[in-house]
Amino acid sequence: MLQRLVTIVAIVCSGGAAVLLAQRIITNPKPEAELKQLFPGAAAFSPLGGEPLHFKVYGVDPKANPSAAPIGYAFWTTDMVPQEHGYHGPIHILVGLDLKGTIAGAIVDYHSEPYGYFSVEPPKFAAQFKGKTIRDPFVVGRDVDAVSRATISISSATRAVRDGSRLAASKLLPPEVTK
Amino acid sequence: MEPAIETWRDILAPQAVDLVLLAVFAAAALVSFFTKSVRGKYATLVFAVAYMGFSKSHLISVVDIFGVIDRSLPVVKYNIGYYVFGVFVLASTVLWGRVYCGRICAFGALTQLLDAVVPKRLRIEPPPAIERRAAWIKYGLLAFVVVYFIATRDLLVYRYVEPFWMFGLFATTPMWIGLAVLLLATVFVRNLYCRFLCPVGAMLGLISNVTVFKIKRWSECRTCKICEKTCEWGAIRGPKIVESECVRCDDCERLYMDQQKCPHWLIQIRRSRPTANPSAAPAPPAAPSIPV
Numbered sequence A: 001m002l003q004r005l006v007t008i009v010a011i012v013c014s015g016g017a018a019v020l021l022a023q024r025i026i027t028n029p030k031p032e033a034e035l036k037q038l039f040p041g042a043a044a045f046s047p048l049g050g051e052p053l054h055f056k057v058y059g060v061d062p063k064a065n066p067s068a069a070p071i072g073y074a075f076w077t078t079d080m081v082p083q084e085h086g087y088h089g090p091i092h093i094l095v096g097l098d099l100k101g102t103i104a105g106a107i108v109d110y111h112s113e114p115y116g117y118f119s120v121e122p123p124k125f126a127a128q129f130k131g132k133t134i135r136d137p138f139v140v141g142r143d144v145d146a147v148s149r150a151t152i153s154i155s156s157a158t159r160a161v162r163d164g165s166r167l168a169a170s171k172l173l174p175p176e177v178t179k
Numbered sequence B: 001m002e003p004a005i006e007t008w009r010d011i012l013a014p015q016a017v018d019l020v021l022l023a024v025f026a027a028a029a030l031v032s033f034f035t036k037s038v039r040g041k042y043a044t045l046v047f048a049v050a051y052m053g054f055s056k057s058h059l060i061s062v063v064d065i066f067g068v069i070d071r072s073l074p075v076v077k078y079n080i081g082y083y084v085f086g087v088f089v090l091a092s093t094v095l096w097g098r099v100y101c102g103r104i105c106a107f108g109a110l111t112q113l114l115d116a117v118v119p120k121r122l123r124i125e126p127p128p129a130i131e132r133r134a135a136w137i138k139y140g141l142l143a144f145v146v147v148y149f150i151a152t153r154d155l156l157v158y159r160y161v162e163p164f165w166m167f168g169l170f171a172t173t174p175m176w177i178g179l180a181v182l183l184l185a186t187v188f189v190r191n192l193y194c195r196f197l198c199p200v201g202a203m204l205g206l207i208s209n210v211t212v213f214k215i216k217r218w219s220e221c222r223t224c225k226i227c228e229k230t231c232e233w234g235a236i237r238g239p240k241i242v243e244s245e246c247v248r249c250d251d252c253e254r255l256y257m258d259q260q261k262c263p264h265w266l267i268q269i270r271r272s273r274p275t276a277n278p279s280a281a282p283a284p285p286a287a288p289s290i291p292v
Helices: A002-021 A032-038 A123-127 A151-172 B008-035 B038-055 B062-069 B080-096 B099-104 B106-117 B128-134 B137-152 B155-161 B164-168 B173-188 B192-197 B199-210 B226-230 B251-257 B263-272
Strands: A055-058 A070-076 A092-098 A103-110
Touching: A002 B199, A032 A092, A032 A103, A070 A103, A070 A151, A092 A151, A103 A123, A103 A151, B008 B038, B008 B080, B008 B099, B038 B099, B038 B106, B062 B137, B062 B155, B062 B199, B080 B099, B080 B199, B099 B106, B099 B199, B106 B164, B106 B173, B106 B192, B128 B192, B137 B155, B137 B192, B137 B199, B155 B164, B155 B173, B173 B192, B192 B199, B226 B251
Parallel strands: none
Antiparallel strands: A055 A070, A070 A092, A092 A103
């Protein structure tokens, strides 16, 4: 009995150590296709950079016209609000934001939610954020569809999009937009 | 723009109803446990299936164990009920043993209610030797899913080792077939999943090795077999209660209290009764109970 107990505990502990060493699943490093999906009219995207981390979206290729200003921004919610966790870890959402603080679109790239296949995974979940502004309430059950029995995942993803967009807007957009 | 700072009201208001219902449920579970009431226990089981099960799908799952392993748990302030429930389950296990398995887990409650309506003649009692070995399967399964998760990081393994997704009513056809087989087997072997297969039960079984308040045993329990035969969980072996199998269902404790059935009381009553022999002095009170 005791011996078996010790064996089980040893297996669990060594497993825990393996987890600490294991590389975490990383967000898609080059989401070209996803960015194109959020901003179909864009000519080019900057690499991920800046503080906080974001992609700049250009209407004309900055190589042709270096003085061109971005027409919008895109960011990973995991970079903006890394503390936001769903049922099991952060939900990685790519969000596009135009210069007026309106969400151009959102795409769930990776999640490990146990019931994700009927909560945050269906594209219609992320699609409902398109057209929302940073001033919208983002309340699950009111202006965001609630999925019964998946409240932890749905609320976390919703807060990630809301708080991520508001933070990005306050850091990247002109101050009059967020006033 | 809305203020970015949330007040406690903003955080608590959406959770208030569920926190109240969770508190009512926990109270029902504890009251039925302390009063040893049969009716209270069945009320708790129905509450568990309806609210914790079909309404909230709030069960302790291997996914929670995975979450603890890689520290990926929900945000505390937005999921107070999740943590209250988790702490309640851990604390009750340390204090009294697998109370969670016996009356709080929605799936366990469902199979116990199933057991209450299934005719007794259909039931197969596995021989003790097989039962004892089968009880180890759940530890193997726990070790397997933990190792498998660490190796593959495939969280979705939970679907195939526990049937708790059934309360969400979302599943693939093979999963439904598996559940049907499991429930059919449960008709014949009561609480089959909880006793032999559940990895969460195994985890709580490991924790229950440090349980503080154990079921008391009389010295008469060394020879008496009434409770051992009554125990539906195979948790009594001779004078000993196997804590890791016991789910605190109250069956044996109700027998202890029954002065018409428990030999401890019967012997005491016989001793104190005046006998035909006038020289026999009244016996001293019964020997103090010995906790085993």
